[in-house]
Amino acid sequence: MARKSCIAFQKSSKMSFFHNAREGFKAKTVYPELSCKNEIMNDSFDSTQLFNLMYNEAKNNYITRTNQKMQVKKENLIWEAVVNTNKNTSFEQLQKVAELVEKKLGYRTLQIAHHLDEGHIDEQGNFITNYHAHLVFFTLDKNGKSLCSKHYKNKQLFRDLQTEVAEILRMERGQENSKARRLEHREYKRLKQATSPLEAKIEQLENELKTILNTPNIDTQLLIENLQNENKTLTKKLAKAQIKALREQLKAQNAELRGILRENKAGRADYGGLEGQVNEVKFELDKLESKLKTQNHIEENDVNNIAKQIENLHLPANFKVREPDKISKILGLDI
Template identity: 35%
Template sequence: MKQRFFDDLFKARKVRQMNERKTAINNITLHTKIAKSNVNFAFSKPHIFYHNTRDEMPSYALSELKELNSCSLSSDEAQNKFNGLLAEARKNYYERTKQKIQTKDEKLRISAVININENHTLADVERVAKKIEEKFGIQVIQCAIHRDERHFLKNENDEYVLDERGNRIWDLNLHAHIEFFALDKNGINRYKKRDWYKMGKELQDIGASELGMERGKDYAKSGQKAPKGLNRRQYATKRAIEDRQKVKIKDLNAINNELREHLKQSGANRSDYAKLEQEKKRITPKD
């Protein structure tokens, strides 16, 4: 276990070095960010075990980075574990109720996609999975980390976001998958979507606590409505644009302060200050 931890930590650091080398060669900016904790659940796709192990390589993943991924079980091992959990649940449920489980097979597997940062390992993800299992009764099947996905950032108009040199920007899509079995050992369905939507706050708390990450915004506490769901690419693009705007605003404020100090030393009047504020407002990025 100790050796696996160090191997996985090495992979987490290696992906940064490989990407920086490739971006330098291709004259491409690499967008980095410290992600906030986020845990999203959905019913699993039929091929999810193969997706997680990369037995089925998606078009948006880079084959040369495949070796940097981590997975707790092979696709066959995960499928066998699912089959075993299902057989146990069916047996126990029938012994208790003398009835068969009514939940459809496609509703028995659920996937959690979790934000991670470069330092996180498979052991960290497995710790989150265990906490969720203990708290809510769903059973862990497979955990995986994907470090081989990235894309060129685009804005809302489907145009590439460029850096100060006019180069396109690569955004790493670091994330983890946890596959769960929806029934507990007694065959009781522990995943009903309407209930889990209400329990979202607890899930985000678990993710933030176990991964040592800043928690995502608590919309319930702030009284604001949560934004409509975005897919991973839309979310990454939105965050990248926001980050770049924050940097620009920070630089702009620094320049504005210098100019105000210069006006002060020059004995400027109120009209001069008003013109400066007007110009600052004109060039400040809009939300």
């Protein structure tokens, strides 16, 4: 199946500069021996310097223009676009996508990284690349005005952007108004490990069924019934694998947030707030599992909604992270 074009925006931070440049922590889906194939514009140092330059310019112009301090928080000024690519995508095409975003939204480019070192190993031992790129943007104009709020509700603008990105990359455009979302690297690996073998088998059965239906002079009824029954069984197994992957995703996200609470010596109320969110997701997963007692599949929207709930797990509203240490400040991580 041909990979479809998609550009998905999300709020980011200076930490993305390090991840994108493969400096410091690397996700488990990264294969370091392939990182030499990556293409990048601006490493973490250059990206940070460029951010500071743009921020100071916008802040000074805002103060001059309004005679007031700029109210926007630094941590809200870095947005990242994750772009689906394929083996034929060139870095020049990604630069054109960045230029398109600058033209359409007014954002200014801080960093571009084309990642060719992430993916998973399939059942046959082949490496399947998760082709994608990260385009990181500064979202204030030179006068200190926020461009995020300006475009936030303009859905048609983003629909047009999706279409033009597909044209630049020479890829098929993703389905318009789709509820699907792009998986982050940890979700991608877990879901692929759980579902790839089942998806391949289901596709094989569907192809066999088409072949039988197009073959003359044979009694197809029994063969069709057998294939359909096997397909139902595999579809149910696929649904169970998806639920299992969601539970593992929830466990990992919970562990990560609890680690932050532990490092910051959080109180019982903070842990309780997080536990309440986790229990809500567990309840939704239990409901999804109950559906499989009376049907052979689960809806893609249900899976996507729960995945979104897990992604949106957060620290309690009143919780405060400790001040960063001197080393973090030197590295510029305390935006």
